[in-house]
Amino acid sequence: MRQKRFVLLASAALFASAISYGGTLSGTVSGGHGAAAVYIDTIPGKTFPAPAKNPVVDQKSLLFQPHVTVVQQGSTVEFLNSDNVAHNIFWPAISGNKKMTHNLGTWPKGEKRPFKFDTPGIVPLLCNVHPEMSAFVIVSPTPYFAEADASGAYKIENVPDGAYTVVAWREGSKPVSSPVKVAGNTTADLKVAK
Amino acid sequence: MNAPSARFCAPGLSVLIPALFVILTPRNSEAIPAFSRQYHTSCQTCHIVFPKLNDFGKAFKDAGFKFPKDDETYLKVPAVMLGAPAQKDVFPKSVWPGEIPGLPPIGLRMSTFFQVTGGKRNRFNALSAPAAPQFIPATDFETGFFSIFTAGNFGSDISFWVDDDISVAGQNASGGLGDAYLRFGNIGRFAKLPTDSLNFKVGQFELDLPFTQARTYNLSPYDIYSEANIGAINSMGAQQNVANQFAFAGAAKGIEVSGGHNYGGYHYSLAVFDQNTSGVSQTSNTSPYLPSATGGSSGGVGFASDSSTKDIYARLSYRFNLERDPASRSSMQAAGATGPHDHTYLNVGTFYLHGNSRQAVPGLTLAGDNTLLVAHEPFYRAGGDFGFNFRALNVFGLYMYGRDKNLLPVDSTGNAILLPLAATPLPTSFLGSFPAVFHGGFVEADYMVLPWIMAIARWDGVHSSADRINGLALTTGIPFFAATQSARNRFTPGVQFLIHPNIKASFEYQLRPQQSVTSVTDPVTGVQKLQNPFRVNTALFGLEFVY
Numbered sequence: 001m002r003q004k005r006f007v008l009l010a011s012a013a014l015f016a017s018a019i020s021y022g023g024t025l026s027g028t029v030s031g032g033h034g035a036a037a038v039y040i041d042t043i044p045g046k047t048f049p050a051p052a053k054n055p056v057v058d059q060k061s062l063l064f065q066p067h068v069t070v071v072q073q074g075s076t077v078e079f080l081n082s083d084n085v086a087h088n089i090f091w092p093a094i095s096g097n098k099k100m101t102h103n104l105g106t107w108p109k110g111e112k113r114p115f116k117f118d119t120p121g122i123v124p125l126l127c128n129v130h131p132e133m134s135a136f137v138i139v140s141p142t143p144y145f146a147e148a149d150a151s152g153a154y155k156i157e158n159v160p161d162g163a164y165t166v167v168a169w170r171e172g173s174k175p176v177s178s179p180v181k182v183a184g185n186t187t188a189d190l191k192v193a194k
Numbered sequence: 195m196n197a198p199s200a201r202f203c204a205p206g207l208s209v210l211i212p213a214l215f216v217i218l219t220p221r222n223s224e225a226i227p228a229f230s231r232q233y234h235t236s237c238q239t240c241h242i243v244f245p246k247l248n249d250f251g252k253a254f255k256d257a258g259f260k261f262p263k264d265d266e267t268y269l270k271v272p273a274v275m276l277g278a279p280a281q282k283d284v285f286p287k288s289v290w291p292g293e294i295p296g297l298p299p300i301g302l303r304m305s306t307f308f309q310v311t312g313g314k315r316n317r318f319n320a321l322s323a324p325a326a327p328q329f330i331p332a333t334d335f336e337t338g339f340f341s342i343f344t345a346g347n348f349g350s351d352i353s354f355w356v357d358d359d360i361s362v363a364g365q366n367a368s369g370g371l372g373d374a375y376l377r378f379g380n381i382g383r384f385a386k387l388p389t390d391s392l393n394f395k396v397g398q399f400e401l402d403l404p405f406t407q408a409r410t411y412n413l414s415p416y417d418i419y420s421e422a423n424i425g426a427i428n429s430m431g432a433q434q435n436v437a438n439q440f441a442f443a444g445a446a447k448g449i450e451v452s453g454g455h456n457y458g459g460y461h462y463s464l465a466v467f468d469q470n471t472s473g474v475s476q477t478s479n480t481s482p483y484l485p486s487a488t489g490g491s492s493g494g495v496g497f498a499s500d501s502s503t504k505d506i507y508a509r510l511s512y513r514f515n516l517e518r519d520p521a522s523r524s525s526m527q528a529a530g531a532t533g534p535h536d537h538t539y540l541n542v543g544t545f546y547l548h549g550n551s552r553q554a555v556p557g558l559t560l561a562g563d564n565t566l567l568v569a570h571e572p573f574y575r576a577g578g579d580f581g582f583n584f585r586a587l588n589v590f591g592l593y594m595y596g597r598d599k600n601l602l603p604v605d606s607t608g609n610a611i612l613l614p615l616a617a618t619p620l621p622t623s624f625l626g627s628f629p630a631v632f633h634g635g636f637v638e639a640d641y642m643v644l645p646w647i648m649a650i651a652r653w654d655g656v657h658s659s660a661d662r663i664n665g666l667a668l669t670t671g672i673p674f675f676a677a678t679q680s681a682r683n684r685f686t687p688g689v690q691f692l693i694h695p696n697i698k699a700s701f702e703y704q705l706r707p708q709q710s711v712t713s714v715t716d717p718v719t720g721v722q723k724l725q726n727p728f729r730v731n732t733a734l735f736g737l738e739f740v741y
Binding site for chain 1: 233237267532533
């Protein structure tokens with residue numbers, strides 16, 4: 001009886017690990033220049049709970065920091081002003097949809113203003129008093145996303161095996177979607193174009 | 195880049211041309227791309243439509259061309275230290291350390307213009323010599339200014355500004371130095387005065403005018419700033435022995451103390467500067483017998499004053515920021531639901547200038563010996579100003595009254611000598627008479643149609659009976675440029691477009707006052723009347739870029 005229980009537990013653990021720690025999707029984003037991110041697009045029939053931890057986008061020294069933040073759909077991003085000057089955050093559209101424009105207003109130094117991103121897409125952040133300030137929040141519909149490094153290399157870990165649509169985005173380029181079959185460690189190189 | 199003031203003070207073509215130049219030539223303006231480079235920020239961080247400052251730009255300037263707080267955290271090009279900060283601990287056995295900007299803070303500006311001048315523009319030639327009448331074209335492409343300007347701070351609240359027109363109208367060296375000064379900010383801290391309550395500036399600078407002329411964003415200057423009080427010298431009217439070339443548009447050489455802020459609350463300034471009412475240039479006022487700073491013991495470049503007395507200019511203003519939230523009211527920029535913006539404000543101010551114009555003329559003593567007679571004619575300019583801002587609308591205006599004491603030359607019998615003075619008779623003394631006065635001002639409304647389009651409407655008015663009387667000297671048959679009435683009103687609608695934050699296209703249409711070329715004696719009344727008065731309205735297009 002005790003042996004049976006052990007086998008059952010071991011099988012459950014193995015199954016759970018297969019789900020939690022699937023394969024790795026990696027590759028390179030080529031074409032264009034600048035920051036890039038990759039995420040797995042909506043998986044039909046699947047929903048994911050929003051993460052408990054809220055990422056922070058800071059406004060410091062007249063810069064958004066970090067320049068690119070990739071979050072899961074449903075995440076709440078906290079926008080912080082660390083400067084002694086007044087800032088603002090707004091976005092004119094989400095993935096080009098101007099109906100999704102939003103203005104967060106302004107708030108004093110040291111304070112944060114949260115915003116929950118329920119719509120997946122590319123959110124270009126702007127400040128209406130410092131036109132040179134620019135950043136992006138990439139809202140992924142799944143928890144499978146990664147920001148590419150300077151060379152364009154990316155790595156998304158814990159991706160369960162399956163067929164997905166992968167979206168690659170690079171600043172200044174249009175996002176591209178590409179079907180990918182993930183089976184264990186999988187490589188997918190993606191090319192974006194202006 | 196203050197243009198020296200000039201104005202028609204005597205009839206003739208020699209007056210017409212510079213007068214046209216002053217009135218029609220666009221003024222200078224500056225934005226500071228050097229700061230964009232240092233901070234990696236847009237022109238619009240400080241400017242609405244360059245060089246018009248927004249509230250943050252005013253705070254940046256007030257602070258000595260740096261961010262009012264934690265400036266070093268915003269600098270993307272770190273300053274170069276001229277000595278380790280720890281050297282301060284060794285002082286006075288070391289030089290107090292300073293710093294210079296990491297990049298040479300240099301900005302350049304180029305402008306070009308296109309002008310359409312009204313159809314009766316050549317009536318000025320009606321009485322000129324037929325051999326070579328000046329011809330004013332209907333349309334004209336005009337080279338503008340190529341200017342260099344540099345500004346920044348040396349740390350320790352010491353800031354600087356230098357600007358110079360390298361070329362004007364395509365002529366090298368036709369321009370000249372505008373402002374060039376060193377400013378010691380917040381020196382009141384040594385006396386434990388409130389922050390920014392006392393600053394000190396020395397050099398050549400535009401007076402603390404309520405609305406800048408040297409850095410105006412308008413194509414044409416404010417008329418009242420160019421008004422010099424010459425006095426009536428035509429014998430047809432009450433004569434005035436006043437020849438005061440001072441005008442607010444000119445740069446002052448001297449010192450200034452100031453305090454407060456231009457983005458909220460009080461602001462004051464007090465300047466003491468060289469008097470030069472004769473208009474003589476520093477390069478002309480030389481002596482082979484006396485040293486001056488820019489030369490050796492044998493003369494040097496010359497003296498900037500024409501008098502031993504100094505002029506005094508004072509300004510006091512208060513700006514009421516009208517936001518309900520106290521924190522927002524006292525901030526550099528107002529907070530709003532959609533982001534920070536310029537305050538809704540009402541600004542009121544006053545200014546006063548006092549000088550003592552010196553006029554030296556050859557004369558006689560009562561004994562009949564030749565001598566130099568000197569008349570000291572005190573003068574003042576006083577006025578008030580207001581500014582109101584509400585969202586995209588900015589309305590402001592200024593009124594000024596000018597008055598010069600009028601000392602008429604008299605001969606040995608005590609009779610006034612007809613002006614202008616001739617070789618004979620020579621005066622023996624002066625006698626007080628009616629003062630020479632003028633007044634006027636301007637009102638302007640700017641409306642930001644879009645963040646890159648600014649619509650402008652401006653009214654300028656100058657009332658000077660002396661100008662009018664001088665204009666009537668045309669009975670000599672020499673063309674002149676003068677309004678047909680004592681009041682010269684000008685309405686100037688315009689619009690400015692930002693093609694990029696550093697490239698601007700401007701347009702204005704100047705509805706100019708009625709002018710006349712000549713007058714005739716009415717055969718019925720025997721009174722002088724104007725002949726064919728006309729207007730020369732002007733459409734002016736400007737394109738300028740800074741980099």
